[in-house]
Amino acid sequence: MSSLAQSQLRETFELNIGPQHPATHGVLRIKVVMDGEYIDRAEPILGYIHRMHEKMGENRTWNQFWPNMGRLDYLSAIAYNHCYAGLMERAMGIVVPERAEYIRVITAELNRIQSHLLGFGAYIMDLGGFTPLMYAMDEREQILDLLESVTGSRLTYCYFRFGGVYNDIDDDFITGTRAFLKRFRPQIPMYHKLVTGNVILMNRLIGVGPLSAEICRKYGATGPVLRGSGVNYDIRRNEPYSVYPELDFDIPVYHECDSMARYMVRMDEMLQSCRIIEHALNKLPEGPVMAEKVPKALKPPKGDYHYAVEAARGTFSMRTVSDGTNTSYRMRLRSPTYSNVSLFEEASRGMLLSDALAFLGSLDPVIPEMDR
Amino acid sequence: MDRAKIKRELEELAAEGLPAEQPQEEAPVEVQAEGEGEDKAKAKKEEDVPRKNGLIETDYATRGAHLDVQINPDQVVRAAEILDSEGMTLELVTGVDWIKEGQFEVIYDYSYAGGQLFRVVVRARVDRNNPDIPTVCHVYGGANWHERETWELLGINFVGHPQLEHFLLPEDADFYPLRKDFKP
Numbered sequence: 037m038s039s040l041a042q043s044q045l046r047e048t049f050e051l052n053i054g055p056q057h058p059a060t061h062g063v064l065r066i067k068v069v070m071d072g073e074y075i076d077r078a079e080p081i082l083g084y085i086h087r088m089h090e091k092m093g094e095n096r097t098w099n100q101f102w103p104n105m106g107r108l109d110y111l112s113a114i115a116y117n118h119c120y121a122g123l124m125e126r127a128m129g130i131v132v133p134e135r136a137e138y139i140r141v142i143t144a145e146l147n148r149i150q151s152h153l154l155g156f157g158a159y160i161m162d163l164g165g166f167t168p169l170m171y172a173m174d175e176r177e178q179i180l181d182l183l184e185s186v187t188g189s190r191l192t193y194c195y196f197r198f199g200g201v202y203n204d205i206d207d208d209f210i211t212g213t214r215a216f217l218k219r220f221r222p223q224i225p226m227y228h229k230l231v232t233g234n235v236i237l238m239n240r241l242i243g244v245g246p247l248s249a250e251i252c253r254k255y256g257a258t259g260p261v262l263r264g265s266g267v268n269y270d271i272r273r274n275e276p277y278s279v280y281p282e283l284d285f286d287i288p289v290y291h292e293c294d295s296m297a298r299y300m301v302r303m304d305e306m307l308q309s310c311r312i313i314e315h316a317l318n319k320l321p322e323g324p325v326m327a328e329k330v331p332k333a334l335k336p337p338k339g340d341y342h343y344a345v346e347a348a349r350g351t352f353s354m355r356t357v358s359d360g361t362n363t364s365y366r367m368r369l370r371s372p373t374y375s376n377v378s379l380f381e382e383a384s385r386g387m388l389l390s391d392a393l394a395f396l397g398s399l400d401p402v403i404p405e406m407d408r
Numbered sequence: 409m410d411r412a413k414i415k416r417e418l419e420e421l422a423a424e425g426l427p428a429e430q431p432q433e434e435a436p437v438e439v440q441a442e443g444e445g446e447d448k449a450k451a452k453k454e455e456d457v458p459r460k461n462g463l464i465e466t467d468y469a470t471r472g473a474h475l476d477v478q479i480n481p482d483q484v485v486r487a488a489e490i491l492d493s494e495g496m497t498l499e500l501v502t503g504v505d506w507i508k509e510g511q512f513e514v515i516y517d518y519s520y521a522g523g524q525l526f527r528v529v530v531r532a533r534v535d536r537n538n539p540d541i542p543t544v545c546h547v548y549g550g551a552n553w554h555e556r557e558t559w560e561l562l563g564i565n566f567v568g569h570p571q572l573e574h575f576l577l578p579e580d581a582d583f584y585p586l587r588k589d590f591k592p
Contacts, residue, residue: 083576090561091585126472253497253521255550262521269521342472342517342527355472355517357504366586368502370517375499378553407576 048076051389055084061158062403064377066396068389075392078384080377086407093356093367098124098198098334101367106192108371109405111154112348114140114147114183117196122277123343123354124198127336135323136200137279142316143183143195145309146213149220150179151348152302152309155400159299160231162397163240168231175220182212198334199327210317217310224307232303241296245395247383248293255379259350259372260305261399264298266291271346282319285312295398302400333362340366349373349400371405409494409520411474414528417490418477419463466529473517473527481532481541484516488544488551491518491528498544501554503562507588510536512564516544534564543569561586 054065063084069076089104096104105120106113118140125132157172180190186205187195195201231237247257249265262269270287272280288304290297336358344353350372357366376399384392463477479487488498500517516530534541543566544551555566556575563584566572574581584590 083574083578086576088585094586123472126470129470251549253495254548256497256499256548257550258521267521268523274521274523275525339471340515341470342529344472344519351499351519353499353517355500355502355515366502366504368500370500374553375550378550382549 046071053393055081061397061401064401064403064406066380068392070389073388075384075387075389078381078392080380082403082407084407085404087404089369089408090367093364093369095363097362098336098364099332101364102197103192103194106189106194107404108369108408109151109347109349109352109373109402110191111151111402112144112147113191113193114144114187114195115345115347116352117193118144118278119343119345119347119352119354121196121198122345123341123356124334124336126343127339127341127356127358128198128331128334130199130327130330132200132327133324134279134321135204136325136327138316138320139186139201139205139325140196141278141280141283142205142213142313142320143186143193143201145312145316146179146183147193148348149306149309150176150183152306153179155302155348156227156299159397159400160237163237163394165231165234165237168227171223171227171230175223178216178219182209182216185209185212197326197330199330200325202326204325210320213313213317217314221307221310224303227303232300238296240391240394241294241299241398242292243294243296244391245295245383245387245398246293247379251379251383255382256375257350257379258375259346259348260298260301261350261376263287263289263301264398265293271344271351275344277343277345279316280312283312283315285309285315295394298398298400335360335362344370347372349402349405350376369408371408373399373401374406374408377401377406409496409522409524409526411524411526414491414494414496414526415463415465415475418475418479418487418528418530421483421486421490422461422463422477422479424483468525468527473529475527476529476531478531478533481514481534484514484530484532485542485544485547487530488516488547491530492547495522496520496526496528498548498551498554501551501558503558503564503586505536505562505586505588506533507536512536512539512562514541514558514564539564540567541565542567545569560584563587 048069048071051068051070055063065081068078105116108116153172153176157169160168184190187193247265249267252262252265268289285308288301338360340357342355353370355368356364359365461478466473466476496518499519502515504513511533513533518528520526559572
């Protein structure tokens with residue numbers, strides 16, 4: 037019996053989910069007021085791994101801030117590198133060599149694939165299926181090996197520099213990436229066979245967590261969440277940066293607005309990223325990977341600057357206020373899942389608790405990036 | 409989304425606020441709209457003089473925004489309504505501590521998700537000793553968390569905000585870490 041309908045008999049109780057709970061992907065706490073099995077109010081509580089990156093931006097020189105960019109979203113750190121590089125290149129007017137931009141795009145897209153792979157595996161694990169995570173981890177491991185060979189790190193990348201990248205890619209990386217793409221492409225249809233067609237998954241995702249395009253707009257939701265609600269918005273196409281305009285790819289958009297649509301957007305994006313990487317490898321020009329004459333101590337002119345990129349989870353943008361010195365006066369980081377999860381409270385009202393967790397997983401939160 | 413309409417309405421809004429703030433100076437807004445506001449500021453002895461209210465068309469390639477408008481704090485809700493009616497998204501709320509001028513600046517970044525690339529920056533300055541600015545929560549639900557964070561880290565009071573409680577910092581934090589006079 038749904039007790040929501042009989043409001044005079046209502047008796048609510050509070051339930052804490054997290055902060056240490058596998059379904060919250062880290063240390064996110066959700067304070068839920070339950071009405072039987074239904075959610076009356078679910079309030080996400082953040083800040084368990086708040087590190088005040090914005091203050092660090094004010095205390096460190098522009099170059100010293102680089103390592104922070106790998107520690108926001110530990111799953112798609114290269115996109116964050118890309119944003120910071122782009123921001124300062126915009127402020128300083130640095131022109132990046134074309135080869136460096138291609139390398140940036142290749143590594144960023146590899147990073148996006150591995151982020152979506154882990155997102156896929158972890159999401160299915162939230163819903164009770166363990167095996168797909170092993171498949172996803174297997175593929176992800178190969179990407180990590182490839183990225184390790186050029187960037188030197190496996191997770192917290194600090195690979196880009198103002199004016200380029202610090203290490204050129206070699207033939208081993210290129211052949212390895214091509215071999216990976218060849219192996220990875222047939223995996224996605226296999227995942228669909230293994231997971232997507234599963235009736236349990238379909239029942240748990242289809243129609244669950246409906247998000248209209250309007251609520252996404254009001255809350256500033258971006259990325260797969262917005263594209264699963266039928267809005268064709270991707271910074272790579274709508275606000276082109278780097279060499280994305282020269283590369284062939286489509287933006288997957290689903291109009292169902294439910295958790296399944298968001299899941300499908302991510303699956304399709306992996307294939308599109310493969311296309312981008314392949315095209316970029318084919319077009320990879322020769323030349324230097326660092327711009328000449330990038331000053332060691334940067335002093336961007338006074339004023340404020342804004343730059344946005346498409347990270348794996350949506351629009352990551354930075355706004356910095358420079359006072360003409362070698363540190364930032366104010367560094368503002370806009371993380372995509374912060375906005376995406378902020379709509380959880382409104383959208384989860386009246387939802388079954390088990391559905392709400394499936395819905396939260398489809399928003400794909402990464403906690404260090406929300407807390408900053 | 410109508411770029412010309414947004415520009416016109418924001419320009420009118422900024423012009424409305426101008427005499428209210430500085431009744432003795434009746435600088436025509438049109439002059440500043442040409443981007444001469446910066447030249448004027450340079451002409452003054454102090455370079456750090458706060459910018460006057462008005463609308464500037466900025467160069468997207470170097471700044472990352474198309475329109476940059478500064479208005480009075482009590483007009484931010486009206487600005488949000490104008491931009492909301494044109495289908496823009498509130499992407500970010502930023503607070504900046506201008507301690508030398510005794511002011512806080514609140515910056516609202518608006519973007520458009522409907523295809524065309526269009527970014528609008530709305531700024532408002534509040535007194536540092538009395539940092540009250542109306543909330544835009546009821547226009548954009550997403551402003552809730554951003555304003556809450558700005559309140560928590562800078563101490564800017566968003567009047568009418570439904571839940572100004574600690575969010576990222578511990579519940580007993582009695583400091584504002586992003587203020588420039590913050591000593592850890």
